Amino acid sequence: MTKKAIIIGAGIAGIASAIRLKVKGYQVEVFEANNYPGGKLSEFQLGNYRFDAGPSLFTLPEQVEELFRICGKNPKDHFEYVKLPVTCHYFWEDGKTIDAYSDTYKFAEEVETKLGEPSQNIVKALKQSDYIYRHLSPLFMHRSLHKWSTWTNPQALKSYLKMGKLGIFNTMNAANKKSFKHPKLVQLFNRYATYNGSDPYQTPATLNIIPHLEFNIGAFFPKKGMHDITLSLYRLALEMGVEFLFEQKVEEVLVENGIASGVQVGENIHSADIVVNNMDMVNAYKSILKKQKQPTKLLNQPKSSSALIFYWGIKKEFKQLGLHNILFSEDYKKEFDHIFNQKVIFDDPTVYINITSVYKPDDAPKGCMNWFTMINVPNNQGQDWDSLITEARKNIIDKINRTLHTDIEPLIEVEEILEPRTIESRTSSAQGALYGNSSNNRYAAFLRHANYSSDIQNLYFCGGSVHPGGGIPLCLLSAKIMSEMIE
Template sequence: MNKNAIIIGSGIAGLAAAIRLKVKGYEVDVFEANASPGGKLSQFTIKEYRFDFGPSLFTLPEEVEDLFILAGKDPQTYFSYIKLPIACHYFWEDGKQVKAYADIDKFAKEVESQLGEPAEHVRQNLKKSAFIYNSLSPLFMHRSMHRWSTWLNAQALKFTFQMGKLGIFSTMNAANARQFKQPKMVQLFNRYATYNGSNPYQTPATLNIIPHLEFNIGAFFPTKGMYDITQSLYNLALDLGIKFYFDSKVDKVLVADNHAIGIRSGGKDYLSDIVVNNMDMVNAYKTILKDEKQPKFLLNQPKSSSALIFYWGIKKVYKELNLHNILFSEDYQTEFDHIFNRHSIYKDPTVYINITSIYKPDDAPEGCMNWFTMINVPNNQGQNWDELIAEARKNIILKINRTLGTDIAPLIEAEEILDPRTIESKTSSANGALYGNSSNNRYAAFLRHANYSSDIKNLYFCGGSVHPGGGIPLCLLSAKITTEMIG
């Protein structure tokens, strides 16, 4: 008789865990509080505009493809994507622009011609990023950090002797300031701290691992939009016979004799051999695990930043914009001081604009664009968000107008807003933090919840709030690490 597994949440990690357990021979039931799968990786429409709800950057596509291969399916029958020729287009208010070409030599020459930064500095930086990745990914991204077997091997010993070279004792900003002579280049590479909700002036330089993914490996775009990652994995799960319960909020994890034995949802108990929680770890302990022993030290850790997103339908095509665009603040350090120390929003924020209609024209009416317009903001600590949002909207529009030489306000014909409060309510992310606990200190990698419970047997965890962290690739790897622990 097959064993049964229950997955709480159908975010990208929950879907991946469900598929992996099904391949292992488990009967899998997935309980999702929302009406559809995906969590942050979902979609919606306003009028004739389609938007991806959350993550907009796609790297390490092989982590998605591996799930189809594992299930004995051809990935191309479910999912397709392209490699981007330009990873991002950067803008400053003084008129300077940089296109981050996928071709590293071309990108290096672009930086030299536009900013006066020697091309060799870019090549050296990306070689260093590759070194960090190749040194750390086998240890931190592909294995549990909470098991002795991870540390009792040659890779761990090598890591111990290389800690200084890997940037653990320096900040990202300090490392980048040593590498580059032009402040704009330091700012460009400091930006990668935001990929896991961190502050480049505090987070360790080990996070300079991130540019390797975008440049040395590449940035990609699913041909049907980011939501197709969710949809394709959901289709695979259905084909494998995985059962989904939507609009089914889990009220409690059932525990007997320190063993997870199932869940309670809608007043009914569902028993299982194992339970995998894909819900935000903090909110899980506050709700469905509130009667169990609490990991107070982890729960009380500072949280990552959040986001304020304006989904805009724009009645114009801006040919100077790409899929990913950044309009930089004139004072990056002050911007991060507002986010992490003042818990507010700086008057001159860095604006990220994602426009999927460039590669998927049916995401917007002809002659129009769908703008996913985002700034980094603090997580929710009871601020007056209505006031902050109104002020930020005004400042974002002014920033866009100054940088692009336009008047964007009359062109906005559709709008939806996502702020830390709605991120928390829609995705159960504690305080609306996008990446769980903060990574703003050198020990952050060790301050994430393990992929299993040390107090409750047969209870496991996956997703962005636990090891190895947030973002699509790490969420998929968390599902892999988790399910490899399960017999």
């Protein structure tokens, strides 16, 4: 008899889990409270502008391609992307700019020319990032940290001898100040802490693993936009026979004698041999698992930062802007202090502008651009968000005007806002945190929920709030780690 798996949530990890379990021979049903797949990785239309709603950076495309290959399909027939020659354009108010070329040596030359930073410092730092990746990714990204077999395999034993070189005992900022002479370059590399909602002045230097993904491997863009990651995998799942049930909110995970036996949706009971939770771990325990033993220590961990996003249709083309753009704060340390300690928004925020119409012109009318304009903000702890958002909008516009020497307000044709409260309500992310628990200490990797329940048999977990973490590649890897635990 075919075994049945129920997946709660059609986020990108839930879709990937469905595909992997289908390949293993399971009958798979995915229950999703919204009327669309993808979770944060969705899209919307605003007037004549199309926007990718959520994650805007695409790395490790092989994690997407692998899902097609295990289904016996050629990824290129279903999903196309291009490698970015420039990963990001950086701007400071004093007029300094840096184009972060994907070619290491071209990037090093750019930094030496623009900032006077010796090119060998860039090369050395990116080699160190590669070193961290080679030693830690097999341990932290591709295996469960909650199984003894992870810690006793040969790769792990080799890594134990190199812990001092992997940045575990230092902060990201301290490591970057040691690597670079110019404060602007320290700031540029400190930015990678925000990729999982952390503070570079607190998070361990092991997070200097992240630049390796952008520079040594590469950053990419799906030809049809980021949402095509969701759509291509959703179509693949449908072709494989996965059943999606939208606007079907799971009320409870059913547990009998310590074994997950299915879910309750409304008044209906749906039985299953295994249940996979793709919902935010914290909110899952507060709602659909509220009758079960609570992992109190994990639930009480500080949460990552959130985001305030203004989706703007801009009636002008800015030739100096690319797909990814950063307008840096003049006081980075104070900005993070406001986010993580004061729980408010700094009046000189670092502004990220993502413009997909640079690579996908039909996302905006001719002569226009679709700006996904984002700043990092604290997670929702009951702040007066209406006042904070009004003030932040003014400060963001002032920052853009000062840095790009423009007057952006009259150019805004359409506007939509996403903020911590709506992030939580739409995606069930606890406190609107984008990446689950914070990574602001050296033990953070161990303070994420496992990909399985240690208390409830046949209950598994995937997604950005559990191991190995947030972001598209790690969400896809969470599905892989989870599925490898199942017979």
